Amino acid sequence: MAGAQSVRPHSQEGEQTSDFQSRFLHDGRLWVHVHSSKRYKSSTLDLFLPTVLQPHRATGLALISRLLERGTQSYPSLQQLNRHTDLLYGARYFAATQRHGAFQTLRLHFSALDDRYLPRSEALLRKGARLLSDALHRPHAPSGVFDPDWVEQEKTGLLNTLAASLADRSNRAQRRCLQIMCASEPYRLSADGEAVEIKAFDEHTLTALLRDHLEQGVGHLYVCGDIDVDRACKLGEQFPPRTDVARKLFVGTEHTDRPARQVVEFGEASQGRLIVGHRSGIHLAHGDYPALLLLNLILGGDIYGRLYRRVREQEGLCYHIASYVEPMAGFLFVEAGIEAIHLQRVLNHIVDELHTLARQGPTSEELDNARRISLHRLEGAADHRDALIHFDLLRRLAAAPVDRLRLVDEVRQVQVESVRDVARHIVRDTAYLLAPGLTESAGGGV
Known part of the structure; x- marks a missing residue:
């Protein structure tokens, strides 16, 4: 294998780049990256949990992201969740899966008006961090598993999303080229999963997959707005520490002598x-x-x-x-x-x-x-x-x-x-x- 790529924990407690000041929490299991600026009227939180793209698992995570958008234990319906974000001065929340090369990330996003534009401080980012933490660790799960009705609805929704994507000839051609070109590499997989794999999932398998994903690799929390690093790290502390040893992610690209x-x-x-x-x-x-x-x-x-x-x-x-x-x-x-x-x-x-x-x-x-x-x-x-x-x-x-x-x-x-x-x-x-x-x-x- 050549072109090896990995996610490795850093030995230092923090680092400074041209755009972010970073520190890690929970023995390196969660990195907090802060872009401190007053140029924006809103502040944002973006949590990324990466893993290597894998068959079946990619489809399951795509379904999970859709379920995480629908409610938490504190807000067990989409209507209640939307009412909560509306009360936070029209804050925005979403969950999605995204592909970054051979990696699939489960992303949770929260954005809200910066406190300096409000009549009084509302600690909106703190409330947003709590919402993201609840969505991941305390999702709406009657009887300890995802709502089976929600699961069936989101399976249908994902099928429709995949069908619409493949109806676009550019998307279809790009995806097919990667599937052929990278037949034995994770680059061939989509962060939206595969339609033929959807029926294999139910509320039990998806709940177990979410628990497993929360123990994988290293998480990255990006905080952007009028905030310093110490305050941002306190937001990161709202995410429960994980107890398992972080799994290293290693991906390479093939170099073959096969004809074009x-x-x-x-x-x-x-x-x-x-x-x-x-x-x-x-x-x-x-x-x-x-x-x-x-x-x-x-x-x-x-x-x-x-x-x-x-x-x-x-x-x-x-x-x-x-x-x-x-x-x-x-x-x-x-x-x-x-x-x-x-x-x-x-x-x-x-x-x-x-x-x-x-x-x-x-x-x-x-x-x-x-x-x-x-x-x-x-x-x-x-x-x-x-x-x-x-x-x-x-x-x-x-x-x-x-x-x-x-x-x-x-x-x-x-x-x-x-x-x-x-x-x-x-x-x-x-x-x-x-x-x-x-x-x-x-x-x-x-």
Whole structure:
């Protein structure tokens, strides 16, 4: 295995990054990350409980997140829960599962107006922390298990959600490409689970799964607003300590010598949707990651990218084409809306542009443009709490020592030769086309 990633407890009692001041509680089982700022009118709490994506378990956690939104022992109905948040000056609460590379996180969120805008202090964040703690540790569970009627309703709801997601041809193509490309890796799994697994769950199995998940790994509580670290840590103390030894999460990416694959499947679509997956072996913790970011922008991560100019504007072979990076695994994807008859020509252009970058590197103008866009995005993230939280959580799950401002400095230092060298590491794995029609799927090597 290569590109190993892990969640490791830190030896120090805290740390400071460009965006968060962090401390750990409960012997490292819960990290509290504080972004102290007065620029926002609201304060937020975000609790993330990560685990490696696993078949069956991912579906169960997706169901659990839906159940946690419906009530607690103190507020045993959705109506009572909504009334409670309304009384907290229209506070917002939700639970969800999210995918971060090969990890699935159970996320609980609370946001409320900052106390300085209220007639008197209401300690809304303290009440929010209590709500999140109750939702996790004291959910509405008559007879000690989830309400069976709720379970059946949420099973139906999740089925509908999955069906709607797969009805979107872009989502379907991206998911199928990952399933084929990563057949034995957790990256193939969705944080929303699989429809065929839903019927296997009931109130007993879901209750047991929640208890087990609460004992896994390390939790991360992000606190953003006009609050200092000491007050934020007191909020973290509202979450009961876990007694089991934390389980280490370890994920790698495969590096194989197998030939590239080409798969065509047919379905209801007005036009073909092409997804081409490449492996680079360069993830967020890798020293060449800044160069990979810039290579992606030069290739197709922006409308000025090579693929857009050549395949869309010059050749007229697609309706849309773009590239993007999966930072946790070092995957580079190219997606395009094309007519099926143009498949091979589009694939040839993608190969040609990557080979040209590997031989010659980008022009100085291309590199400067890509650097400007990347710096604008990284520096602009300071204005968006969700973006700050997302990046910080990714780097922790990837065990990456780089923080946002250090990444800014490293992007500034990338040279033409660095991008050229990264291009030489990129290898096509799977080209997947979802084509209009009702014919059975077909596949073959490229």
